[in-house]
Amino acid sequence: MSTYYDPADLRKFGKISEWNEELGSKFFDYYGSVFKDGALSAREKSLIALAVSHVVKCPYCIDAYTKDGLQKGISKEEMMEAVHAGAAIESGATLVHGVQMMNKYDKLSM
């Protein structure tokens, strides 16, 4: 079966460096630094990443951060709440533009 997304491709992510070593390594270095413990814990960042993965709809990220969460002992209830946080922002971002719609409507209407 041929599809656009192949779960096996996630583990080959590093290959992108083969076609541009400099930018590839800069990216992976940066990525590694981002998720280290800092002012936010690695655990908190993992949940943020999980939520954002759903908003940007990256199937690779969703798989990776579900697994990462499991490794960190994060519960399914916590993960689902994180997904809802992402969903709430995404739908909120849609709905808040409704204010603009209302403004425009009122402007054009007698």
Next chain:
Amino acid sequence: MVTKSLLKRENELANANKQLEILNGGIFSNGELPIFKDKIAEIGKFPLKPKKLEILQINVGYMCNQVCEHCHVDAGPDRKEIMTQETMEQCLEVIRNTGAHTLDLTGGAPEMNPNFRWFVEEASRAGIKDFIVRSNLTIIRANPKYHDLPDFFKIHNIHVVSSMPHWTRGKTDKQRGEGVFDQSIKALQELNDRGYGISGSNLRLDLVYNPSGAFLPGDQVAMEKEFKKALLEDFNIQFHNLFAITNLPISRFLDYLIASENYEDYMYSLVEAYNPMAVENVMCTNTISVSWDGYLYDCDFNQMLGLGVASKIKHINDYNEAILSDRNIVISQHCYGCTAGAGSSCQGSVA
């Protein structure tokens, strides 16, 4: 949740040779993943040789009151393999003369061996520095005859090491059986009452964390913090340290990986997480494992795969520490479990 061992279910994975066939075949025989031997050869560690012997780990039988999903021993109430007193006598002879400083009793549920208490009493006279008993906790509550185990452990200054897959009921019971979490909590409270696991106490109580699924354990230090916070806040339970142990693709865990179609991905995870620094300290380099019938192995995992020591000394009866110290450790692809990430051993992370 399984209720019978693979053996009882006549599952083909109860056969060690079948397991080895799987571990040596597929993605390892077609070149997709390197075999463990080649990986350690890259860092000049093949053949893997033992360092100074520190731990004698004795498996006193495969009988257990639980049928945990991830068990590499395939232990359960239906297993009949029990170490006899005669074999225990042979073990005692070795314990009295060994250079090892740690005695580690495991199983199944070691407490279910009918001669368990006698063995502990005799062995504790041998002057071993660290006497570990791997207790599944629920055994303490399983039957009135085991209720006084916390006192028995205390009298002999036993170092208790017990498994707890998570600080929540859901994950614990899924891996270890319904009701296990509640019984474990009760048992831990009783151990605390005797002084076990209390900060500053000499009565050592450590917990073992095995991931309840097809994923690697996270950072041991971070997991320990989480466990301590949750168990203290929710149940007023204390313990000393947490050991994070990787699940190895053997026996029931292998069966789970294959049945859930996670086997290949899991092996990829193990190989990708291969840490050459962990190879130096894998437990087969400082441990000898003894089976219920007295045969010798490099570790408990090799024991379950039927991979005896590569030495002319095969049985505890002929035990010779000097000769055994000059052997090549037997390896296969399950060894990737002990070299993944921060490494894994019966005492937790190694790297």
